Amino acid sequence: MKALVNKNTCIGCGICVDICPEIFEIDPQGLSESMVAEISSYYLPDAMNAASACPTNAIKVL
Template sequence: MKAHVDQDTCIGCGLCPSIAPDVFEMKDDGKAHVISDTIPKDSEDSAKEAEGSCPVNAISIL
C-alpha cells in the first residue's frame, strides 16, 4: 500500500501524524507529508484511519 497527501488540499491540522506517526509527518511548510513510499504492514490500519479522519480528504491510501 502507498499513501499520498494532496499538498494543495492539506490544511496542516496534524491529525494524520497523530493517528499514523509511522506513515505521516508534519514538515516546516506546515503540511503533512508521507514518510516513506510504502506503508509498513503493521501501519496499514492506522493509515486507513488517518485517511478517513482527514477533515479535507487530502489523504489517499492506494
Template sequence: MRVHVDQDLCISCGTCIDTCPEVFDWNDEEKAQAIVDEVPPEVEEQAREAVESCPTNAIIEH
C-alpha cells in the same frame, strides 16, 4: 499500500500525524506528508484510519 498527501488540500490539522506518526510527519511548509514510500503492514490499519479521518480528504491511498 501507499499514501500521498495533497498539499493543496492539507490544512495542517495534524490528525494524520497523531493517528499514524510512523507514516505521516510535518514538512518544511508545516503541512503533513507521507514519510514512507510503502506503508509497513503493521501500521496499515492506522494509516487507513488517518485517510478516513482527514477532514479535507487530502490523503490519497493507492
C-alpha cells in the same frame, strides 16, 4: 501500498500525524507528508484511519 497527501487541500491540522506518526509528518511548510515509500501491513490500518479522519480528504492510500 502508499499514502499520498494532496498538499493543495491539506490544512496542516496534524490529525494524521496524531493517528499514525510512523507514516505522516508535518513538513517545514506546515503540511503533512508521507515519510515512507511503502506502508507496511502493520501500519496500514492506522494509515487508513488517518485518511478517513482527514477533514479535507487530502490523504489517499493506494
